[in-house]
Amino acid sequence: MKAVIFDLDGVITDTAELHYQAWKNLADSLKIHFDYKLNEELKGIGRMDSLNRILNFGGKTDQYTEIEKIALTEQKNTEYVALLDQLSPKSIYPGIKEFLDTLRNQNLKIGLASASKNGPKILELLEITDYFDTIVDPVSVKMGKPAPDIFLKAAEQLEVHSSKCIGIEDSEAGIHSIKTAGMFAIGVGTEKVMKAAGADLVICDTKNLHWDQIINTVNHQYS
Ligand code: BG6
Numbered sequence: 001m002k003a004v005i006f007d008l009d010g011v012i013t014d015t016a017e018l019h020y021q022a023w024k025n026l027a028d029s030l031k032i033h034f035d036y037k038l039n040e041e042l043k044g045i046g047r048m049d050s051l052n053r054i055l056n057f058g059g060k061t062d063q064y065t066e067i068e069k070i071a072l073t074e075q076k077n078t079e080y081v082a083l084l085d086q087l088s089p090k091s092i093y094p095g096i097k098e099f100l101d102t103l104r105n106q107n108l109k110i111g112l113a114s115a116s117k118n119g120p121k122i123l124e125l126l127e128i129t130d131y132f133d134t135i136v137d138p139v140s141v142k143m144g145k146p147a148p149d150i151f152l153k154a155a156e157q158l159e160v161h162s163s164k165c166i167g168i169e170d171s172e173a174g175i176h177s178i179k180t181a182g183m184f185a186i187g188v189g190t191e192k193v194m195k196a197a198g199a200d201l202v203i204c205d206t207k208n209l210h211w212d213q214i215i216n217t218v219n220h221q222y223s
């Protein structure tokens with residue numbers, strides 16, 4: 001293995017609650033019910049696709065023009081970005097910093113494949129930008145997760161063949177993206193959900209990300 005490619009939201013830090021608050025306020029203003037169940041379904045899904053799912057859920061798909069929808073996503077993002085200010089290095093999930101150090105010591109390349117256009121800003125707030133050899137701009141890929149595009153783009157930018165990459169994700173869409181990109185997939189979450197999505201290795205908590213265990217599982221699988 002030559003590279004590890006990370007998702008951001010839900011893998012490196014917990015931004016799901018902040019996305020929830022911003023979407024909830026927007027949905028309330030549109031008189032659409034929004035709850036944690038729907039928020040869960042938006043994990044890994046890009047901003048406009050997320051809005052379309054919310055409008056669809058509220059039966060209001062046809063009520064807004066494309067221009068109005070862009071304004072709505074901007075409204076949500078302005079609120080989300082204001083909430084991001086509460087992030088600091090303390091917001092990094094347990095074990096992630098140590099894991100990044102180990103990857104570096106093992107001379108592995110490190111990439112970011114997040115659907116979030118706020119990815120670079122979040123890495124800055126967490127003070128871990130320097131660990132990343134590449135960050136994919138989600139605008140540069142044709143299809144969002146679950147399509148493989150963003151993980152393939154990360155591998156291309158790192159100049160590593162996808163079969164030599166490990167992807168780490170917390171969303172079902174993200175695991176599908178990694179697997180269709182032909183990579184080894186680590187799922188952060190529950191065994192049942194992550195295995196059903198196709199994860200090769202499941203960890204329930206980021207503090208359990210141990211390189212030795214990962215590489216043993218990879219070797220066992222490919223032997
Ligand atoms: C993903 C999140 O990482 O990024 C989604 O899981 C979010 O919930 C998506 O919608 C896009 O994020 P942003 O910051 O560009 O609106």
Ligand code: MG
Binds near residue numbers: 008044171
């Ligand atoms: Mg995620």
